[in-house]
Amino acid sequence: MRRKPLTRDSLTASMFLLPSQAGFALFFLIPFAMGAWYSLVDSPIQGSFVGLANYRELLGNAIFRHAATNTLLFTAISVPLNMLLSLVLAMLLNRSLPFRNGFRIACLIPLVVPVACVVLVWQTLFDQHGTLNGWLAAFGVAPTDWMESGAAFWVVMIVYLWKNVGYNMVLFLAGLQSIPTDYYEAASIDGAGAFRKLRSITLVYLTPTTFFVFIMSIVNSFKVFRETYLLAGSYPDSSIYMLQHYMNNMFASLDYQKLTSAAFLMAVVIVVLVFVLFRVERRISKSLG
């Protein structure tokens, strides 16, 4: 993978990088550094240095803690579920089948459709007088107000899985197709069963793919705000009040201190997480040779 150096072309590189870096610095790096400062003072205009007081206040804030717990819980449940379902789907599709391409397109459709376009359908399904309750009533089950109770958490989970399974499926499918088929043939000759082949060949050689799927799933799990917001507005049921709602309401009230300290906390958590994941991945890749 690594190439021989062309030359030391720092000057050329800086010309090519100039537009990107100028914009990146102006819209991300510099304001982020300013934000770091805001999170340490008591007011954005002529504030005085208060150390970590804003962070202490943020961590002591019950609403923030509730939102952070919800986000963590949602990510912890949705990411493994998403990975499992998309792996199963990819394995189903990883064979010659009639309409295979059609099935693959069907899995990708939710990915391309804007959330707002299907919100009406979700509302129709999960309203108190919605279709789902209608079906349940036919079996004599009492109706649930899906969006206004703790059940909303699972509704959002379903909507998230519906949208995101296709993306991971594509990644897993590419990973599966890169495993040489003679590995399986050799294993069959040695008398390995289907389960053994899955554990010792498929899952092992999918490890690099799995790491990227894992990272992308975490990133995408944060985007579920779109669904929750469009389904339930700025103040949804408390079971789906996520960090992103909290942040958005801080934008609305122009609370710079809470906003910047919350952004910093989230950024630190993500950087640490990504760093650890890449470390683990490198170690496992090495042991695979």
Place this chain on the structure above:
Amino acid sequence: MKKVIFVALLTAIAALFIFPLALTVTNSFMSEGEITANYAALTGGDDTIADAGISYVKLKWIPELVTLSQYYSVLIQKPQFLFLFWNSALLTLPIIAGQIAVASLAAYAFSQLRFRGREPLFFLYIVTMLMPYQVTLVPNFIIADRLGLMGSYASIIFPGIFGAFGVFLLRQFMLTVPYSYIEAARADGAGHLYIFTRIVLPMCSSGLAALAILLFIDNWNMVEQPLVFLSDPHKQPLSVYLSAIGEGERGLAFAASTLYMLPLVLVALYAERYLVEGIQLTGIKG
């Protein structure tokens, strides 16, 4: 036999994926009267429903009478939808064009040139790319506030153009350009600008297409940025406003949704190869 079971299973799964779209599209051809009658249970409120004896919405797939009246309303009677549609285009197109231009230049440097600090700088881009919007929106918000861009499209378009995703994706793609091509061009005395425009870009055309498609998908679905930056409802893109369409205009919303998703569904059908390629590139380590 086994194949039949797989096909049946996959058909059921595909139906689950497709059904919200199918319902939206078929319902968009119903008259407002039919829609109102159909969805009465949702809008009626608790008491009236108990009186009328209808409690739950039944999904209805086939219009009693196929009509284009909703489309007539959306496209001709109520031009505000067209304005919001246009807003989406005004936000999305500059981001796609701008990010492709800026990111392809940067990706060339990251993939083909050697310079000091290349790896740490690239890591910085990756980290920004992985951040949730709610984190990157904070610096965007601070700078928009300082530059007086709040409420304008520029406050969304500029951070969009300089998003790190394009740099990441195109670098992945450009790493696949055989080194010998560039070496040969260098030996012939070609400059980097020439190599970039005449060799690398043409070879990466499917990567550029993949990036354009993925950016189109993400930005056409924009929700977070308009909520923070645009207070004027007339400036909102349709991706935010669609969900705010009032009761009694449900049929209209179905038609508007259908129109709004149409370009993306066409992309999925006709440019699936690039879409798949783009997604796969995000999963390859460089």
